[in-house]
Amino acid sequence: MRIGTPGFVPARLTEAREARRIATKSALARRIGVSPTSVSRWEDESSDQTPDYPTLVRLAGELQVRPEFFLRPTFHSDRPTFLRSLASTLQRDLNFQKAQMHWLQEASYVVGHYVDLPDVDIPDVLEGASYTQLRDDDIEAIALRLRNHWNMGEGPCGDVVSLMERIGIVVAAIPMNTTKLDGLCSWSPVDGRPHVLLATDKMSFPRRQMDAAHELAHAVLHQAVPEEEFQDNLRMIEQQAFRLASAFLMPSSTYPHEVRHASLAMLTSLKERWRVSIKAQIKRLADLDVIPEDHARQLYKLCSAKGWSTGEPLDQHWPVPAPKALHDSLNLIVDNAVRGKADLMSTEFIISESDVELLCGLPRGWFERDGAEVVSLKVREDMIPSRMDGAAEIIPFPDRRPPR
Template sequence: MRVGTPGFMPERLTEARAARRIASKSALARLLSVNASTVARWEDGSSSPDTEALTALSDVLRVRREFFLRPIYDSARPMFHRSLASTLVRDIDYQHAQMRWLHELSSILQHYVDFPAIDIPDVLEGSSYKQLRDEDIERIALDLRSHWKIGEGPCTDVVALMERVGFVISTIEMGTSKLDGLCSWSTAEDRPHVLLANDKMSFPRRQMDAAHEMAHAILHKDVTVAELKQNLKFIETQAFRLASAFLMPSTTYSHEVSRPSLASFLSLKDRWRVSIKAQIKRLSDLEIVSGDHQVELYKLYSAKGWSREEPLDRAWPVTEPRVLKDAMEVIVTSGIRTKADLLAVEFTMSPGDIENVTNLPAGWFALKSGEIVQLRSDIERRHSNSDQPGVVVPFARK
């Protein structure tokens, strides 16, 4: 009888399969040339792969063998994600797996680097999100701006602001336009983590997506998994309302709308860097635009083909987060760890996965780190003591 691998974590196999978008245990079994029941037993924990099978799993799923021996990074708190009803389960599972890897990489890096302190005020003050009225959410948006000292004008970079106040953010290709973002609080660190999609991204959309996940972190930190399933539509509506109120404060933005029209929204987009579609919804929330007028504006919007791409969408570069990337580079350039050390000791995912989640350029691990070259002391001394003036070399006249 062949003995399995002691300490094998079946949840890790499920996670790796999701991260590779392998939809079923049967599909993974075909890649491994084993019976589907064998993979099923590995995943439910009733048996574990032997040394040879573990190596095959590592090769097929592109992770180190140690990956399957470490506990999964999970949280009792739910993951907030926006997706259409037609979104494939494997796409959602992929997003959740990437979020767990974000938690794991963030935790490892914080052993070496101090991340920005968490500065997220308790805006609920013991109340439940269910008790919030629209006017409460409007007040919370202004309170957040006041607390973070950003005034009441345009917020020029939501991602940078969120990183400054303690969020850990990553941006990845989701492989589908039906997934926008994901938010999850780390139980171990009590720090919010946000995963944003790069698919078909523009700067105004990045602003709203980031603000939406920020709203979840602030309003819905203590929501249970059961509550999320039961009240998903209400929770999503609250998050969008706070995101809109944060990006377009009622005290300033609304006063700049002289006449609600697509032309005026385009001008305001140039200043506030928020999509025209989001502006229409915002003015409807503030009851500046009636329901009938809102429908008419949406029809004109659609007729112009702006549902695919709005004017000015490409006017600004899309913001990428920096905290994880900078942490990786600091660890290596300071000599605390080499890239090879990190891959061999700390991380169990592939170099490409780590680069993807930490927003490092592709191939970063393969590049040799720069070495500091110091002048020989005798050469440095000779040049510093030289009394000879510099020589001017004239260019030849043409």
Template sequence: MRVGTPGFVPERLIEARAARRILSKKALATLISVNPSTVTRWEDGTSAPDADALAELAAHLHVRREFFLRPVANSDRPLFYRTLASTLVKDLNYQESQMHWLQEISSIVEHYVDFPEVDIPDVLHGASYKQLRDEDIEQIASDLRTHWSVGDGPCIDMMPLLERVGCIVGSIEMGTSKLDGLCSWAQGGNRPHILLSTDKMSFPRRQMDAAHELGHAILHRHVSEEELKKDLKEIERQAFRFASAFLMPATTYSYEVKSASLASLLSLKERWRVSVKAQIRRLSDLDIIPADHATSLYKLYSAKGWSREEPLDKNWPISEPTVLANALQLIVDSAVRSKSDLLSVEFTMKAGDIENLTALPPGWFSRNAEVIGLKLRETVTDRTTGEASTILPFPSRK
């Protein structure tokens, strides 16, 4: 029989350890001065920490005790991320834990605030992603531009578009440039959540990452975990093809390409706000330039040092998501919940975690503390004589 704190959820300990980038059970055991086998039993569910151990875990992992008693805000859909062989396991686990926390935060906030209605049409009509041809993806991107009234020109900013069509978006520093974005539909498949990286970010890269994750939400909504593992390369290619088609429509962008040179593409970048590298790929995908020409452009691109930073990358400010931040501000401003209530009753992670994920300014939860209005009584009673005295107003200095 399992002993310890009733209701302890083992998955929450695994999640918190990942969120704090504690790679091993042994490292956590050392941190809280217990045997590694004890942490193993906690995480596999064969035992649970007692009250004192739970308090130690909460203190060292910077969460409230209640964190370990709530179910994981897990999705029944896979998480779409670009797995790289060189990416550390702890970075991938960290990114996954932050997605779960984003989903948990949005679930809590949605109890109080109506989010924008999800406006993501079923473009596959029951078909599988395996049946998609490149021309199908091009048409889907074009149809969605029409559906969302984006027009045929440049998409000025993907961030407000994502939130307008009902996506919940968070952005955090991943701690590595090898992780870009992450997408997952919430439990029940009623709303997509997208988590974007801010590491070494430029506006054109943010545009492509956002469109890429939107592609997953649209094309791969019903993909299973097994299919994702088996067909990851093709699924990623489809998402990138969608993003390119959405940001650079074949019916308009391609006709503005006067010459396939880096100088020409740099000029187009200023208008279309898409990186030169992505444009080279787009021209190759549309068979506007042959493969050997694309290879030559990539080599020249690398020789110029543009792999580290392209010209014009800093021309546009990077927009942040606003829906969750505005919703929390509305809850507080409307006196539905105070900031202290939110932290002590609703949320179980620390204030900084919530601020990071929701794009609230650092320290938001500690600012503008509630001030209780007080005023002096007109009469007071002398505690020694019991007689009433009148309070005289103090004259102001001239």
């Protein structure tokens, strides 16, 4: 029998600590004035010790969650979470990203109580085959098939995030406070809906397009990847996602035919039309054997010599649209008086207002603002038109032309 608070979920404490980037149990213990051993026991699933209620309240205040947070089951899924750059990323940052993904799935679950999000529309492109059997030609064909399925044509792609939301993927964009985290894709353990979390750090529209297309590729190709295969096949999985993202943004049937000569000037011109980075175009041309590898290396070196490693021409030429589905859904719920803001926070959401605002793309302080009260004008009987048969009366403008 657990000692302390009945129903306390140890994994919730770990999740909240990681969501706040508190790297160690000792660091959390110092913040709330308890021993590191106590926090270790509280996070241990096999331990029978849990914090008493006053300590639970202190934990909730320090970790900026409601006390009920620690009493609800987690949203952990058996499916892998697809994260990029694992080898060079701090474990603290990876844990932060995973925790934020769980919170995004919970927020989406709350919204789904009241609003019907679009049905997931991702065709079965593998048709029973394993992702390990895919060749480059297969991925190129899949990219064209996806464009046809979603009625996109074969020209430059519109906003990929908008497309993802239209086909039923929940998308959020938050700062990761590191340049080594681009995005991640995971599936909700409740409804199996794909969720994508993108980074806003040092963001440009071309980079957002590639990051979003990369996570979309995971949702298309890797839904059935077993957790035990994920680490072993990570390199293959990431290569496939990048190849499909590139083929989706720059289809083989059209894009390479517009490259009259592979120079930086030409690729900059094409970037304005296709809205894909110059480096991504170089890689695409090499993948399609339009240019040899040594030419690609020369172009990469020229990019570096021009200082384009940290920013390319036209990067800030376009605004970066934000995800809208969760933002619009919550406004719809409140504006139609289905639930009030305070009611949502006290009964539905168990994370802080600022967390909900960030994950759902709401302006800071949204929960503190009073909604506009909608009133109807009273129609007086003497103002009702006498003609109610639907016919329109045409009133001519006065003739103000000077007399001849």
